[in-house]
Amino acid sequence: MKLWKTILAAAALVLAAGTSAFAARTDLVIGITLEPPHLDPTAGAAAAIDEVLYANVFEGLTRIGPNGEVLPDLAESWSISDDGKAYTFKLHTGVKFHDGTDFNADDVKFSLDRARADNSVNAQKGLFAAIDTVEVVDPATVKVTLKNPQSSFLYNMGWGDAVIVAPETADTNKEKPVGTGPFKFQSWAKGSSITLIKSDTYWGAPVSLDKAEFRIVPDAAAAVPALLSGDVQAFPFFPDLDGVAQVQGDPRFKVVIGATEGETILSMNNKKPPLDKLEVRQAISFALDRKAIIDGASAGLGVPIGSHMSPASKAYVDLTGLYPHNVEKARELLKEAGLENGFKATLKLPPPPYARLGGEIIASQLRDVGIDLQIVPVEWAQWLDQVFTKKDYDLTIVSHTEPNDIDIYSRKDYYFNYDNPTFDTIIADLNLTSDEAKRMTLLGEAQKILADDAVVGFLYELPKAGVWDAKLEGFWENAPIQANDLTKVKWTE
Amino acid sequence: MTVYLLKRLAIALITLVLASMVVFAVLEIIPGDPARLMLGLNASADQVELLRNQMGLNAPLAARYLHWAGGLLSLDFGRSYTYSVPVIELVRERVVVSLPLALIALALSTIIAIPVGLFSAGRHGRAGDTIAMGAAQLGVAVPNFWFALMLIYLFAVWLRLVPAGGFPGWSAGVWPALKSLVLPAIALALPQAAILARVTRSALIEVLNEDYIRTARAKGLPYRAVLWRHALRNAMIPVLTILGLQFAFLLAGTIIIENVFYLPGLGRLVFQAITQRDLIVVESVVMLLVAAVIAVNLLVDLSYAVVDPRLRSRQ
Numbered sequence: 001m002k003l004w005k006t007i008l009a010a011a012a013l014v015l016a017a018g019t020s021a022f023a024a025r026t027d028l029v030i031g032i033t034l035e036p037p038h039l040d041p042t043a044g045a046a047a048a049i050d051e052v053l054y055a056n057v058f059e060g061l062t063r064i065g066p067n068g069e070v071l072p073d074l075a076e077s078w079s080i081s082d083d084g085k086a087y088t089f090k091l092h093t094g095v096k097f098h099d100g101t102d103f104n105a106d107d108v109k110f111s112l113d114r115a116r117a118d119n120s121v122n123a124q125k126g127l128f129a130a131i132d133t134v135e136v137v138d139p140a141t142v143k144v145t146l147k148n149p150q151s152s153f154l155y156n157m158g159w160g161d162a163v164i165v166a167p168e169t170a171d172t173n174k175e176k177p178v179g180t181g182p183f184k185f186q187s188w189a190k191g192s193s194i195t196l197i198k199s200d201t202y203w204g205a206p207v208s209l210d211k212a213e214f215r216i217v218p219d220a221a222a223a224v225p226a227l228l229s230g231d232v233q234a235f236p237f238f239p240d241l242d243g244v245a246q247v248q249g250d251p252r253f254k255v256v257i258g259a260t261e262g263e264t265i266l267s268m269n270n271k272k273p274p275l276d277k278l279e280v281r282q283a284i285s286f287a288l289d290r291k292a293i294i295d296g297a298s299a300g301l302g303v304p305i306g307s308h309m310s311p312a313s314k315a316y317v318d319l320t321g322l323y324p325h326n327v328e329k330a331r332e333l334l335k336e337a338g339l340e341n342g343f344k345a346t347l348k349l350p351p352p353p354y355a356r357l358g359g360e361i362i363a364s365q366l367r368d369v370g371i372d373l374q375i376v377p378v379e380w381a382q383w384l385d386q387v388f389t390k391k392d393y394d395l396t397i398v399s400h401t402e403p404n405d406i407d408i409y410s411r412k413d414y415y416f417n418y419d420n421p422t423f424d425t426i427i428a429d430l431n432l433t434s435d436e437a438k439r440m441t442l443l444g445e446a447q448k449i450l451a452d453d454a455v456v457g458f459l460y461e462l463p464k465a466g467v468w469d470a471k472l473e474g475f476w477e478n479a480p481i482q483a484n485d486l487t488k489v490k491w492t493e
Numbered sequence: 494m495t496v497y498l499l500k501r502l503a504i505a506l507i508t509l510v511l512a513s514m515v516v517f518a519v520l521e522i523i524p525g526d527p528a529r530l531m532l533g534l535n536a537s538a539d540q541v542e543l544l545r546n547q548m549g550l551n552a553p554l555a556a557r558y559l560h561w562a563g564g565l566l567s568l569d570f571g572r573s574y575t576y577s578v579p580v581i582e583l584v585r586e587r588v589v590v591s592l593p594l595a596l597i598a599l600a601l602s603t604i605i606a607i608p609v610g611l612f613s614a615g616r617h618g619r620a621g622d623t624i625a626m627g628a629a630q631l632g633v634a635v636p637n638f639w640f641a642l643m644l645i646y647l648f649a650v651w652l653r654l655v656p657a658g659g660f661p662g663w664s665a666g667v668w669p670a671l672k673s674l675v676l677p678a679i680a681l682a683l684p685q686a687a688i689l690a691r692v693t694r695s696a697l698i699e700v701l702n703e704d705y706i707r708t709a710r711a712k713g714l715p716y717r718a719v720l721w722r723h724a725l726r727n728a729m730i731p732v733l734t735i736l737g738l739q740f741a742f743l744l745a746g747t748i749i750i751e752n753v754f755y756l757p758g759l760g761r762l763v764f765q766a767i768t769q770r771d772l773i774v775v776e777s778v779v780m781l782l783v784a785a786v787i788a789v790n791l792l793v794d795l796s797y798a799v800v801d802p803r804l805r806s807r808q
Contacts, residue, residue, distance in 0.1 A: 045532050120540075121540060221638070225658075
């Protein structure tokens with residue numbers, strides 16, 4: 001009797017071991033650098049919120065795909081009126097929120113109206129500014145009427161800030177997010193990790209992973225050992241660019257260098273003398289050696305830019321040849337501006353390595369042409385307060401990571417203090433134009449003007465280094481938006 | 494003894510009140526707007542103003558101080574701006590990591606330091622002393638984050654005995670939780686042990702030169718007995734002072750080690766709150782830490798009285 005039991009138990013063990021060897025893993029630990037302050041994408045600008053929840057827990061009418069394209073999401077299709085003002089969205093049916101309630105057109109109306117309400121604190125309220133009315137036609141149809149045609153409307157509806165939430169749970173999403181996505185929220189150990197599990201009621205194609213844990217690894221130096229020890233299996237945004245070399249040759253890992261939407265620029269205060277002089281800004285542009293900056297601040301990864309557009313974008317025009325590194329030319333221009341003896345200015349640097357390391361290199365490059373920069377390191381909070389809000393700065397370095405954001409140069413009162421009516425007209429035209437070819441022309445002109453005016457020193461496009469276990473596939477290569485879409489991620493063995 | 498105690502208590506209370514004012518004032522002065530931080534670069538000024546109102550940031554300074562300090566008196570520490578949960582909840586989640594970590598590190602540091610101090614003092618000026626103190630000097634000089642990384646590569650990456658970082662929570666079991674605290678505790682304990690060993694040694698050497706030690710030796714007591722019974726006890730006061738300071742440091746000053754091991758401890762909570770300008774969290778947690786430091790100092794003061802009977806009888 002006893003023997004039988006032992007044999008059975010042994011057989012069961014062998015079977016269990018056998019099946020687990022054949023079935024691929026379904027759990028995953030993903031490393032992220034910053035902890036989201038809360039879990040509601042409609043109530044905060046922190047990229048870390050979308051990094052956990054976008055496309056995984058929350059869905060919008062549309063969504064942004066791996067290469068920045070607009071894809072249908074909760075809306076299966078749409079039609080646009082001839083005047084370009086009315087969008088009629090046909091919604092998927094049979095969609096449920098994670099709390100079991102049904103999703104329908106009322107939720108869409110609620111979400112859009114909530115985001116654009118007077119008391120809304122949606123961080124990207126501008127996305128909804130063109131909306132005039134949102135009408136529920138029937139439970140599966142929503143009609144959105146715009147005040148004026150807006151070419152980027154479908155793209156805007158794909159942002160994390162435009163996801164659809166349920167009225168019952170909208171106020172508690174910060175702590176316990178409830179969406180319609182393929183993963184539902186399970187737990188949040190503050191300071192440590194956020195765990196999502198597969199939703200059984202998902203309407204779309206089922207995901208491969210049963211469980212995804214986002215583990216917060218704040219120190220870049222800890223990322224490599226976390227991977228090597230197997231504690232973390234993927235860093236889609238690998239924080240330690242110098243550490244990339246350390247895992248690159250290792251067959252256990254896959255390293256993918258992609259592009260982001262982050263134009264890293266040496267911002268200048270266009271109203272602050274002597275930076276208000278075109279010659280001075282051009283001199284600075286000539287003094288910059290982008291290659292050296294990329295090598296020093298970004299481990300040699302990253303593509304030089306000559307204007308405010310990602311090289312991965314269809315609208316990109318290569319203007320890097322306009323201001324090649326030329327010390328003589330820079331000195332000449334300074335002389336023309338009456339500053340043959342150079343000048344002194346401050347360079348305020350926020351915490352990311354691209355700014356702190358890049359700042360030191362830039363300061364030394366500008367010293368070669370006689371410009372003496374005093375480096376002032378600041379925290380993000382100080383940067384937002386002094387530089388961005390009060391415009392109390394001469395120069396600063398920052399990466400503008402919002403996608404398709406060339407329009408920031410036309411914003412009134414933006415921290416560049418740049419004002420060019422011709423440029424403003426182009427951006428205004430662009431917003432009303434939906435013809436693709438004409439849009440490309442306008443975007444090209446816009447880039448050209450910014451480069452000609454040397455509004456800022458255009459440095460390089462921030463790279464995205466993704467490192468993950470070689471047995472994993474389905475991660476995004478590029479980062480058209482800051483997100484970790486896990487819907488296609490799976491273990492191959 | 495009672496007077497001694499009451500005096501200490503009164504000083505503690507005054508310190509707390511003054512600290513609350515300083516903490517509040519300092520955080521009001523540093524630039525940075527929590528509302529702007531939450532809304533990012535694309536939000537308009539009107540919207541930031543709206544959120545400031547919703548967060549209660551537009552009330553006058555004095556009113557906000559009184560509201561906050563009044564809350565503290567009734568043990569209400571307020572709600573976090575960014576997490577929008579009660580601060581006390583955040584603290585409770587972090588204390589279960591930081592307190593055990595601090596205690597383990599302190600225990601390790603004491604276990605290493607006292608014997609080394611005794612050993613060195615006993616061999617004052619000889620080769621053993623020089624080697625031990627050289628090692629201690631190294632322990633103080635080595636940057637702890639580098640030492641931590643070396644520990645990770647050795648024990649987590651190469652030997653795979655413990656995780657490279659993270660904290661599974663006590664709910665995952667006592668053993669897995671303890672395992673994840675071992676390396677950070679060692680990394681924290683070593684520099685502290687080095688300092689403590691040096692203090693123990695010098696305190697002992699001073700005591701060993703006293704007349705009563707010579708007397709004890711002269712009456713025929715073995716060296717070992719003199720060292721343990723007479724010298725160590727009298728050398729305890731500086732050692733206890735350092736221990737008290739180290740405990741306070743280990744409770745919240747361990748941000749670098751917490752980052753390297755990505756532990757959700759108190760230090761990181763404060764650090765994160767400062768960068769996010771979650772002022773209420775910073776203010777309340779700093780006050781709690783001030784209270785903890787004062788409590789520890791009070792304990793140290795009391796322990797002086799235990800070690801030194803003269804303090805007990807003095808009125």
